[in-house]
Amino acid sequence: xxxxxxxxxxxxxxxxxxxxxxxxxxxxxxxxxxxxxxxxxxxxxxxxxxxxxxxxxxxxxxxxxxxxxxxxxxxxxxxxxxxxxxxxxxxxxxxxxxxxxxxxxxxxxxxxxxxxxxxxxxxxxxxxxxxxxxxxxxxxxxxxxxxxxxxxxxxxxxxxxxxxxxxxxxxxxxxxxxxxxxxxxxxxxxxxxxxxxxxxxxxxxxxxxxxxxxxxxxxxxxxxxxxxxxxxxxxxxxxxxxxxxxxxxxxxxxxxxxxxxxxxxxxxxxxxxxxxxxxxxxxxxxxxxxxxxxxxxxxxxxxxxxxxxxxxxxxxxxxxxxxxxxxxxxxxxxxxxxxxxxxxxxxxxxxxxxxxxxxxxxxxxxxxxxxxxxxxx
Numbered sequence: 001x002x003x004x005x006x007x008x009x010x011x012x013x014x015x016x017x018x019x020x021x022x023x024x025x026x027x028x029x030x031x032x033x034x035x036x037x038x039x040x041x042x043x044x045x046x047x048x049x050x051x052x053x054x055x056x057x058x059x060x061x062x063x064x065x066x067x068x069x070x071x072x073x074x075x076x077x078x079x080x081x082x083x084x085x086x087x088x089x090x091x092x093x094x095x096x097x098x099x100x101x102x103x104x105x106x107x108x109x110x111x112x113x114x115x116x117x118x119x120x121x122x123x124x125x126x127x128x129x130x131x132x133x134x135x136x137x138x139x140x141x142x143x144x145x146x147x148x149x150x151x152x153x154x155x156x157x158x159x160x161x162x163x164x165x166x167x168x169x170x171x172x173x174x175x176x177x178x179x180x181x182x183x184x185x186x187x188x189x190x191x192x193x194x195x196x197x198x199x200x201x202x203x204x205x206x207x208x209x210x211x212x213x214x215x216x217x218x219x220x221x222x223x224x225x226x227x228x229x230x231x232x233x234x235x236x237x238x239x240x241x242x243x244x245x246x247x248x249x250x251x252x253x254x255x256x257x258x259x260x261x262x263x264x265x266x267x268x269x270x271x272x273x274x275x276x277x278x279x280x281x282x283x284x285x286x287x288x289x290x291x292x293x294x295x296x297x298x299x300x301x302x303x304x305x306x307x308x309x310x311x312x313x314x315x316x317x318x319x320x321x322x323x324x325x326x327x328x329x330x331x332x333x334x335x336x337x338x339x340x341x342x343x344x345x346x347x348x349x350x351x352x353x354x355x356x357x358x359x360x361x362x363x364x365x366x367x368x369x370x371x372x373x374x375x376x377x
Contacts, residue, residue: 016235019266019275023373029358036354037361038347039072040282042260043191043212045135045158048072049333049347050277050362052193052262054219054287055139055161055305057081057093058298062127064329067295069133071333074283076161077124078305079138079148084121085114090297097301097317108317112308116144118151125155137193139163139305142179153190161193163215163305167206181209196264198234203243207250207259216243216281217265221288222318224304229314236266237279237370244280244366269342270349277350278368289343291320293329300326 003015040050051073053060060068061083065075082089089111096107121138128136137159138152145162152160162181185192195215197203206214217234218226227233243261250259263276264285273284291302300321306314327344331337335345342349359365 016238017372018235019237019272019279021372022237022275022279022370024271024274024278024353024357025369025371026357027369031355031358031360033351033355035360036351038351038354040260040362042074042159042193042283045074045191047074047135047283050273050281050283050350051333051347052076052137052283052285053290054264054285055079055081055163056287056298056303057083057089057305058302059287059290059293059296061090061297062124062133063131064293064295064297065128065136066131066133067329068290069135071330073333074135074137074159075128075133076137076139076285077128079121079140079152080116080144080308081305082111083124084116084118085112087120093297094299097299108303109307109313116148118148121148122151122155125152125157129156135159137161142167142181145179145184149184149188153188157190159191159193159212160188161215163193163195167195167197181206181211185210193260193262195262196234197243198232198239200242200246203246203261204250207246211259213260213262213282214243215262215264215285216240217263217285219285219287219304220265221302221304222320224306224314225316226306226314229312234265236263236276240276240279240281247280270346270353271342273346273350274353274365275370277362277365278370280366282362282366286346288318288320289332289346290329291318292326292343293332294326295329299323 004012005015007013039048049072053075055076055078060075060077068075135158138157139161140148141164191212193213194206194211196218216239217236240263247259260282262283262285263281267284276284288302291298302318302320332344333347335348337344354365357368
């Protein structure tokens with residue numbers, strides 16, 4: 001039964017739940033952690049970790065993408081980011097992060113005033129492959145997908161991610177021809193991930209475009225200002241569960257076509273990752289937690305790709321870790337770690353909770369029992 005609340009005369013709202021309001025419930029069976037597999041597969045590509053990186057310049061460069069790939073995750077390069085605008089952006093944004101005359105987020109935003117250059121984008125994609133990245137993924141916004149997709153494909157990308165704060169299968173515009181996701185995806189030879197979305201109906205419509213995966217959420221993090229700027233917020237536990245229900249209906253509708261769900265937002269700890277998958281996600285898209293890795297280009301800082309919007313940026317620079325606090329990315333993702341906060345060895349934690357609940361695969365763990373367990377901070 002839907003939890004509908006009357007918020008005023010003639011206006012109701014559905015109650016939604018964030019990940020910190022639910023908890024995983026262990027069952028009668030446990031198993032050894034070594035018997036648990038947390039791998040997942042998107043189209044023909046298999047990954048040891050159910051990890052997709054947020055397409056942020058703070059965490060994904062051609063070199064860091066290769067490292068993330070070697071650890072078992074899928075790195076997503078921002079096709080409209082700094083590596084598509086400058087020959088070498090590292091000195092520029094290191095200077096911006098240390099800029100004293102301007103707030104750091106404004107200094108970062110100014111870097112994105114330089115236009116995207118297709119030849120630099122192609123070079124960045126090829127540099128990932130040369131650095132050893134086995135599966136190359138690139139993110140484009142819906143507004144520039146038609147313009148830059150050919151560059152991405154010719155440069156050798158394996159996966160295309162079409163991502164905005166909110167993406168629909170039915171965009172209406174009087175000013176220009178909108179991107180028709182269904183016909184566009186049908187003409188591609190590589191799998192496409194699309195998103196974000198926040199409810200059952202949009203998730204189902206995006207699945208019907210032929211996408212291999214959909215992103216649920218807009219990437220809520222400590223520096224994201226989307227709720228303040230746009231009034232949009234996503235209760236992730238409810239949104240993921242809604243998308244999982246849409247997937248079940250789409251499976252019946254198509255006779256067995258499975259679309260992967262990637263959760264993006266409010267994911268900071270191993271427990272958050274476990275609960276997102278318990279709600280029905282196949283993988284999680286992480287940004288802020290990875291900024292703690294010493295090898296990340298942001299040097300401990302994180303900003304979302306929405307920082308680059310020319311008229312309405314929706315991300316502030318967040319200092320996740322200072323120089324003397326950063327650790328190797330391997331500790332953040334797969335451990336071992338001596339940190340008891342839950343913010344390191346994220347996927348070791350996932351493996352452990354799956355074992356404690358008696359499940360051996362990610363798909364099985366999507367059936368785990370959940371309970372409401374909200375504790376005010």
